[in-house]
Amino acid sequence: MTTSAPRLSAIVLAAGKGTRMKSQLPKVLHPLCGRPLVDYPVQAAFEAGADQVVVVTSGQPELTAALEARYGKERISIAVQDPPRGTGDAVRAGLSAVKHPRTLILYGDTPLLRAQDLTGLIQALDVAGQELSILTALLDVPFGYGRVLRDAAGNVQEVREQRDLQSDAERAIREVNAGMYAANTEKLRAAVAELQPNNAQGEYYLTDIVASLAKISRVAPVQGEAEALLGVNDRADLGRAEELLFARNRDQHRKAGVTVHGDARIDSGVEIAADVEIGAGVSLRGNTKIGTGTRVDVGSVLVDAQIGENVEVKPYCVIAQSSVGDRAQLGPFAHLRPDSEIEAEAHVGNFVETKKTRVRRGAKANHLAYLGDADVGERANIGAGTIVCNYDGFVKRQTTIGEGAFIGSDSQLIAPVTIGKNAYVGTGSTITEDVPEGALAIGRARQVNKPGYAAKLREKLAAAKKK
Numbered sequence: 001m002t003t004s005a006p007r008l009s010a011i012v013l014a015a016g017k018g019t020r021m022k023s024q025l026p027k028v029l030h031p032l033c034g035r036p037l038v039d040y041p042v043q044a045a046f047e048a049g050a051d052q053v054v055v056v057t058s059g060q061p062e063l064t065a066a067l068e069a070r071y072g073k074e075r076i077s078i079a080v081q082d083p084p085r086g087t088g089d090a091v092r093a094g095l096s097a098v099k100h101p102r103t104l105i106l107y108g109d110t111p112l113l114r115a116q117d118l119t120g121l122i123q124a125l126d127v128a129g130q131e132l133s134i135l136t137a138l139l140d141v142p143f144g145y146g147r148v149l150r151d152a153a154g155n156v157q158e159v160r161e162q163r164d165l166q167s168d169a170e171r172a173i174r175e176v177n178a179g180m181y182a183a184n185t186e187k188l189r190a191a192v193a194e195l196q197p198n199n200a201q202g203e204y205y206l207t208d209i210v211a212s213l214a215k216i217s218r219v220a221p222v223q224g225e226a227e228a229l230l231g232v233n234d235r236a237d238l239g240r241a242e243e244l245l246f247a248r249n250r251d252q253h254r255k256a257g258v259t260v261h262g263d264a265r266i267d268s269g270v271e272i273a274a275d276v277e278i279g280a281g282v283s284l285r286g287n288t289k290i291g292t293g294t295r296v297d298v299g300s301v302l303v304d305a306q307i308g309e310n311v312e313v314k315p316y317c318v319i320a321q322s323s324v325g326d327r328a329q330l331g332p333f334a335h336l337r338p339d340s341e342i343e344a345e346a347h348v349g350n351f352v353e354t355k356k357t358r359v360r361r362g363a364k365a366n367h368l369a370y371l372g373d374a375d376v377g378e379r380a381n382i383g384a385g386t387i388v389c390n391y392d393g394f395v396k397r398q399t400t401i402g403e404g405a406f407i408g409s410d411s412q413l414i415a416p417v418t419i420g421k422n423a424y425v426g427t428g429s430t431i432t433e434d435v436p437e438g439a440l441a442i443g444r445a446r447q448v449n450k451p452g453y454a455a456k457l458r459e460k461l462a463a464a465k466k467k
Contacts, residue, residue, distance in 0.1 A: 135179070148221060372391070419434075
């Protein structure tokens with residue numbers, strides 16, 4: 001008979017002001033790869049088995065609102081550290097909301113942390129006599145990090161910060177503290193209660209709990225990847241972390257059967273099916289989803305886009321908050337603005353822009369057209385240069401184009417207007433009234449030719465220029 005593991009809370013320290021970001025936005029809300037910085041450790045904690053995450057803030061309402069909107073008040077608790085008095089004091093604030101017998105301690109500015117980095121930390125607490133586990137890493141250049149000091153038997157004794165190292169031998173230690181911990185909650189509460197601000201800054205250092213708990217139990221070191229240490233203090237750090245995340249995301253999709261060329265930038269929330277090909281310079285953002293067999297070519301930007309199977313997205317298309325059906329063709333240089341719905345086998349060609357428009361199955365708008373607030377029927381054809389005039393300066397109005405209709409090049413459809421099924425609009429027409437099913441509509445000014453008048457016109461214009 002197996003027993004379930006004790007329930008787990010996580011404390012994520014996010015109370016830093018982030019002054020080096022030089023921004024009005026709280027540091028941990030700065031986005032990278034489509035998600036706020038704090039989302040990465042919070043998500044890692046949940047994926048590692050945490051039932052509750054306590055985020056310690058300095059009272060920023062926008063941070064609280066963002067976390068509760070994403071995860072819900074049932075899963076996220078907020079603790080406020082005011083005034084800030086060090087990491088140990090921040091954990092003390094977080095412990096006031098902790099509900100469960102085990103606690104993870106993480107930092108809100110470590111976006112490269114993953115659930116797999118935390119599994120060993122949590123499992124180490126299953127060993128009798130181990131009340132605390134710490135994540136460590138081996139660095140070739142450990143300068144600036146707290147070193148893990150061990151006794152002759154290899155047992156962890158304390159974590160000593162860079163400025164407090166006492167010998168060349170200590171400075172040569174390559175094993176560093178990553179700053180992430182797992183502990184039995186009651187032992188952690190006791191150790192944090194004993195912390196003293198014995199330093200020039202008058203702060204309570206969380207690292208002091210290592211020496212405290214090492215005196216009464218065994219502290220388990222769990223070696224992780226060096227990337228997990230990378231914290232973000234300024235926008236240069238943010239940029240470096242984002243590049244590493246993009247590289248990680250590219251490789252993750254490649255291993256899942258996606259061909260990803262060059263420097264494509266794929267946000268962390270993007271879903272891509274197998275046998276998709278992503279071109280160099282492509283940017284896939286937000287909650288974009290791409291079906292199997294689709295090709296997204298060079299330079300295209302997709303934001304919260306839903307793309308079906310075997311779609312061809314030619315170079316330099318922009319698709320935002322829109323959907324594209326199976327076997328459709330887009331671009332090059334097509335622009336689908338929000339609420340566009342391109343159905344299966346439809347074509348939206350070069351320099352065609354849509355907005356809040358449905359292009360039904362098999363319909364085509366291959367060249368230089370604007371379709372706004374429109375419904376284009378199945379197999380309809382939209383000629384080059386066609387414009388749906390949907391806005392009168394006050395109200396946006398609807399245009400409906402029936403199944404099989406043909407709209408000649410360089411036509412203007414003045415909304416609200418309906419073009420009937422299989423109707424034909426002559427090239428260069430301005431349509432202001434509904435066109436019945438099967439009818440031909442021509443709305444042009446009559447052409448007038450004046451023989452021999454071209455020379456007189458040139459003389460007249462030249463004289464005017466000299467005045």
